Amino acid sequence: MARSIGMAADATVFRAVITKTYDDEPVTHHEGPYGSIGAARARVSFWTNYLADTDEETGEKTGTSRASGHVERGTVTWERVA
Numbered sequence: 001m002a003r004s005i006g007m008a009a010d011a012t013v014f015r016a017v018i019t020k021t022y023d024d025e026p027v028t029h030h031e032g033p034y035g036s037i038g039a040a041r042a043r044v045s046f047w048t049n050y051l052a053d054t055d056e057e058t059g060e061k062t063g064t065s066r067a068s069g070h071v072e073r074g075t076v077t078w079e080r081v082a
Contacts, residue, residue: 007035007076009076009077009078010075010076010077011035011075011076012073012074012075013032013033013034013035013073013074013075013076014032014033014034014035014036014037014039014040014071014072014073014074015030015031015032015033015034015040015071015072015074016030016031016032016034016040016041016043016044016047016069016070016071017029017030017069017070017071017072018030018031018043018044018047018067018068018069019067019068019069020047020051020066020067021066021067022066031043033074033076037071037073040071041071043069044068044069044070044071047067047069048065048067048068048069049065050067051065051066051067052064052065052066053065053066
């Protein structure tokens with residue numbers, strides 16, 4: 001997914017922190033940075049919906065998921081690289 005790198009100094013950025021559970025083992029990873037809180041929230045929603053639990057008999061979603069997450073805010077600090 002393409003990112004806009006033309007951010008101003010001290011720009012506020014957001015990242016999605018997502019915890020997925022596989023075989024009862026939680027794994028946390030980060031996605032971003034994003035220029036808006038909505039984009040980061042969308043990634044949390046995507047993974048929650050993608051890994052939603054379903055009833056084995058009916059195939060209906062149960063309301064639980066093997067993924068959860070939250071959004072973090074940060075600022076960009078640019079420095080010259082030699």
